Each structure stands twice: as C-alpha cells, then as structure tokens.
Amino acid sequence: MKHTILVVDDNDINRLNLRLLLKDNYRVLEAGDLEAADEALSANRVDLVVLDLALPPEPDNPEIGMGYLQRLRSESPDTPVVVITGHDERSYAIRAQELGAQDFFGKPFDPDEVKSTIDRSLEAHFQAVREQEMQRALATQVNSEILGGSDSMRALRALIEQVAATPSTVLVRGETGAGKELVARKLHEVSPRAGRPFIAINCAAMSEQLLESELFGYEKGAFGGSGSSRRKLGWFERAAGGTLFLDEVAGLPLTVQAKLLRVLEYGEFSRLGGEAILRSDVRLVCSTHEDLESRVAAGTFRDDLYYRIHVVVMDIPALRDHIEDLPELADAILLRKAAMCGKRMRPLSEEVLEQLARYSWPGNVRELENVIERSVVLATGSEVESIPSLSGPLPVSGDVDPLKLWFQRLPDTGIRAEKAIAEFERQLVEEALERNQHIKARAGRWLGFGDRAKDKMRYLCDKYGIDLMDNP
C-alpha cells in the first residue's frame, strides 16, 4: 500500500514536477490553493503534506503558507508537513520548523533532495508513532510471548501463525485476563502488518459519542455550534495498514455497530461531520468475554455484524483449564516482576506451585501476575515462602465498626446526604478493588453484586472516574 502525499502549490509546473518525482513510490494528490487542500484533507487519509509557502490569495507572501502550516498543526496534528521554500526564504524554513514542520526543501527542485526529504520525514513520523505505541506497550507491561506447553497453547500459537497473513477478521473469546489482548498483539506481530500500528480500544469503557469520534475521527465543526475547532483522525485512519483491536466488542452501542458493519462490508467510513467517504485498510481483531450469541438473541448485538466478525474464532482457555502451564507462567512472571522491583528471587518452591495450582483463578493469568507481584513486593528475602490468602475478602481489622468511625467524622454543621452516600459508595468501590487484585468482576462479587458484578463495577468506576486502565 502506497502512502499518500498531498502537494499544496499554486504553480502547475511545480506540482507536475513533484508528481513525476514522487508518483512511483507514493500516491500523489494535488491542491492549487488552501480551499482545495482542505477538501483533499477531508476526503483522504493523507500521510504527509508538501506545502509551498507562497500561495493565493497573496502568491508573493510566504506568510500565507506559514499561517496554513500553523492551522494544519492544530487541526491535523497527526499529519507531518514538509515545506517548500524559495531560494531567498531560508529564514522561513527555520521558522516553519519551529512551528512544527517536519522538514523543508528548496526551489528549484533537486530530485534527490526532494525524494530523500520526503522519505526521511515519513520514516521519522512513523518511527515516532511506533515509539508511542511501544511506550504504551511497556507502560501496560505487555509481553507478547504466548507461553505454555499445553496442547491448547500450542494449538493457539499454530492457529495464530496460520491466520496471521490473511486479512480476515478474528474474534478472540475468553474470560477476563485469559490473554485475549496478548493473542491480538501476537497476531499483529507475526503478520505482514507488523511494521504498522497496533491500536487497542476498550469498547466497554467509553461513551457512545466518544467511541464513535475516536474510531472514525471528526471534521472541524462537528458536534454543532460549539463543536470541535480541529480535525481529528480516528483510529481507523491512524491504524492504516495495521491492526485495530476492539476489546469487549459486546459493549459497542448499536449506532457504532452499524458504522462498523459498513467498514467491514464495504471498507468505507466517514469522519463525524464529514461528507467524504474514506477507505479503510485495517485488520480488525475483536474480543469478548461475553456470550455474543445471547446478545444477538436479546437484540443488543446485530446479527449481521456478528457473522462478519465471526470469520475466524480463537477460544482462549481459562487458566484453570490449562493449569499444567502454571509453573512455566509463574516462573516467567516471577522473573519479570523481580526485575521490575530490582530484586533477585529464587524460583517458586514445589509447595507454592502446588498451592497456586489448587486455586481456581477467576482473574486468570492477570490475577496470577498480580498475586506474584504482590508476593515479590512483600517478600523480605529472596524466596516467596507462601502466597497470602487467595480467596475471599480480608477481614475488617479489629472489632471497630467502620461505619461508626465514619459517622463520628461527620461535621456538626450537617452534611448533604446524597454527596455523603456517593462518597461512601466511591470508597467502598475503591476498597473492593484494592482487596481483589483490581479485578472488577471479583471486586463486584465481593460487594455482593451477583451475576452482573463486572457490569455494575464498570458502571461505578465510570461514575466515580476510577481509572479503568488500572482496573481491568
């Protein structure tokens, strides 16, 4: 897939020269004035803009181009700009770079200089995008090796190898913490898309409007009168050539489901508030811990979308169902967590491994990671001697009734009951998460929420702005 370059220059000969120079390696779009440039940016995913500074309505005044450069940096910050400067305009080149231009080249054109400047600028831009992605991966401690010698893990790795090269949509199913995102990431890494972005989105953690605008982007002025003042590229555009991972796809609102279906059926979408139809070249991987069939039966998930995302299905077993992999997983996690804490730890003893193997792991490998991390942090020597309580809530300390304590702290001047109750609820939710390895489903059960424990916890975390990234 060729990258798209937009050349903004009012001089027909210059545009023709640039087109001839670039057309073998890039898809080249042209605009003779700012209006045409705006239109081209709305109608296409542009990877880089080549901008002449002297443009109508004042073709002798480089300030027109400088103003447009500033506008582009604020409206389309994800699109790098290379400026063209006349031979007496070198000082503008410096100013343009201060304003955020990626690079510049001069007139008359030197073919080698033009090509190498553009190649370099695009490479630098994609490198920056990759680095951001890497930082995110590091921040979430993603480690993309799928460990485990069990039959199910071997079969999973083989299936990933088999389908990675195809463009087919993949549905990854499994309990929370079982490794769905890990599988999606691996699928991307071993695919021909590996050099392009991998973007993961948690569909359940976002409001409908946010999700829609993040997925498809928006145009300036979208969302009515006080709407956005800049254009924003959505994930479908940012992930171009790469993989988009929609985590918890069952949580997609119906309006977004309809738009997603259009992308899958026709490869098309539009930015919010935009007219232009854009083409998508993204591999979609979806995940769910819920039973999508019952969502379809209940009418909350479109059946046509269900069939579209159901092309290749990967079922990730719960940890308790491949418990033979626990020693290998636990050893690898121990090494990683010890390094993270700057400690040297001995391998886990047989007794500890047996204790771990007896537990049911409702939070799967993520829970195992949390339990081992806690043990490493709390270990006084170089050995994890035993794992503290693996189930049930911890007792409330001492004989003191915590509610009584709380009442004693209320001010004499009176309180606002609604606010106080909300505050109490927020603290309870935080306490529940703290005591349950930050696993929402488990914290919800600890709070006695029953069947819909995870959904209720998700709602409460959302309500009180408790960070969903930290609390899966």
Ligand SMILES: Nc1ncnc2c1ncn2[C@@H]1O[C@H](COP(=O)(O)OP(=O)(O)OP(=O)(O)O)[C@@H](O)[C@H]1O
């Ligand atoms: N087979 C495995 N080998 C190594 N690490 C694993 C394996 N399975 C899961 N993990 C690790 O467990 C953690 C949780 O996995 P991941 O985030 O992929 O789960 P998930 O199913 O996407 O969870 P959620 O449903 O909560 O989004 C990650 O750190 C992942 O690297």
